[in-house]
Amino acid sequence: MIGRPPVAPAERFWPKVSRGADNECWEWLAYRDRDGYGQFNDGTTQTSAHRFAYRLLVGAIPRELVIDHLCENRGCVNPAHMELVPPRVNALRGSRTLAAIAEAKTHCVHGHRFSPENTGRDGRGARVCRACRRVNSRRWYERQRAERLRPLAQG
Numbered sequence: 001m002i003g004r005p006p007v008a009p010a011e012r013f014w015p016k017v018s019r020g021a022d023n024e025c026w027e028w029l030a031y032r033d034r035d036g037y038g039q040f041n042d043g044t045t046q047t048s049a050h051r052f053a054y055r056l057l058v059g060a061i062p063r064e065l066v067i068d069h070l071c072e073n074r075g076c077v078n079p080a081h082m083e084l085v086p087p088r089v090n091a092l093r094g095s096r097t098l099a100a101i102a103e104a105k106t107h108c109v110h111g112h113r114f115s116p117e118n119t120g121r122d123g124r125g126a127r128v129c130r131a132c133r134r135v136n137s138r139r140w141y142e143r144q145r146a147e148r149l150r151p152l153a154q155g
């Protein structure tokens, strides 16, 4: 055989993800765009990392629908945290109705209670779970540190 077979996009994808338990956020570790969404080149086109993950694990995304992150974490590529919605609904997020629905939830997608101490706000005024944010940033930093230490450990 001449040369090596090309590496399948899925094989290149997962090393860029901090994949936790099924109900946790799966943090994208590679390049993110200005809006905070992970970017991945599937070999043909540059695509959003979360869209790639959704197609890989769930299936095709209908043309008329967009993906909404239920966990409010744009760097998350866990399809369990995604919902397909019409673009208009996504754009209206933050409107009174949808905000009211979000506010009515007593727990985050990971089961942490939205107590006053555990509730923060993101840039758009949406509610965020502080426990989740702590876990996510800690995991990110640990991963970054591991990346930095690796060459030393090997050398």
Ligand SMILES: [Zn+2]
Binding pocket: 024, 025, 026, 071, 072, 073, 076, 077, 078, 081
């Ligand atoms: Zn998530």
Ligand SMILES: [Zn+2]
Binding pocket: 108, 109, 110, 111, 112, 129, 130, 131, 132, 133
């Ligand atoms: Zn949480």
